[in-house]
Amino acid sequence: MRQYPKAWLQGASFGESIACQLRLQIIDGTIKAGEVISENKVAADFGMSRSPVRDALKTLSNEGLIRLERMGAIVLGMSLGDVEELYDVRYLIESFAQQRIAGEDNAKLLALLRQTIDKMELAVKHQDAETFSYLDFSFHEAIVKEAKHRRVQHLWNSIRQIVLTVMLITTEEVFSEGEARILSVIDKHRTILRALETRDVGVIGQVVREYFADSRVTLHISFQ
Amino acid sequence: MRQYPKAWLQGASFGESIACQLRLQIIDGTIKAGEVISENKVAADFGMSRSPVRDALKTLSNEGLIRLERMGAIVLGMSLGDVEELYDVRYLIESFAQQRIAGEDNAKLLALLRQTIDKMELAVKHQDAETFSYLDFSFHEAIVKEAKHRRVQHLWNSIRQIVLTVMLITTEEVFSEGEARILSVIDKHRTILRALETRDVGVIGQVVREYFADSRVTLHISFQ
DNA sequence: CTGTGTATACTTGTATACAAGTTTGCTATC
């Protein structure tokens, strides 16, 4: 039974906590697609009232992980195909963001990205998959943020928790597969960083395409 | 004081109704950006309890129209720039969908789109802006649906109510500007239809680009 | 055995109550 990192729940309400826990269980398959969950049932499981559960279910519904119906919420789950679709959307968002910031002076962003990669190496040294996945996530989120496009940022927000949770699961898997795999993940981020440093729209576009094409391949190896 | 069409609220809960009403008021500027609204205040305005209002505010927060904070929700509003950003996102989603269905046999979709255009002409004849805006919306939604991409469909869902509401407002404006303007809107949809009929990825991509480039121009004329 | 109708248990949507925390504004003191 996997636990959602408590450190990621700082200051979260019960409703948010429940959403994170359920999200993790749905994505990692503990709660299977097709299952029907009711507010009362979840509330009993977590030992809380329906109010925060209701919040959580609405959140998960907005993320597309469940579908709210008259009698109970139907779990839609997250198959391998769904993760691939998630990568399609990430590509849409992240390539848009990168194209948008390509020509600009992003010294601050680049410094942050370099720092993040350094911390990744440290996390590898400490065999800390949890921190690593968060850093991986932060790397991509920093780029999206830099685009300063409210609506696209919002698109990102609507999938960010799913992305983070998928990364948590896949990173644990990658860590168990030996250092070579992990280092290649870091290297891919360095490649993105170098591309951004060129400020060349064409180079950046090409690198982002390759990043997601490659991620799709390794996805099949590591997910489920 | 504009009213959200009651016909669009069939079977909606109070919570959804409140969300639609508030959304409309925020987008048309009745509720201004920067304003702070509290659950109690809104509940009193609508003569309901906090429960459905809470639902509505969470919905609007998920749509990026307000930001939930400790003490009250801050209205983010929808400026001209925000509508432009909305079109950016629509372009991302709709061009993705159209590219995806480009090569396939879409006889059923095309028939539906033709039918929708016919109904548009009827709505013009009856000077029915409300119906027209809904048809316009349905045209684009049908295309997104046809792509059969759950995650992208979900992206669309997260903006669909905003898109519909913006269309309602702009269509009323367009209708007031005379028949020529309206007919040009219909013509733009016919152009998309013809492009889809060619099944040529290049042609379709070009037409979609032009559609949104043009929409952006006419947007400045009609919005606010 | 099959089909129908009803009672029951369970579901959500909404209303209300309470607790904990934040803001605001007044008062008292310097």
Next chain:
DNA sequence: GATAGCAAACTTGTATACAAGTATACACAG
């Protein structure tokens, strides 16, 4: 007059209660 401190009024988050609607299971009639 200015400032510190306190009290009151607001806020959300959570718990609970109730109503209306839905599915289910069982009994009964054919």
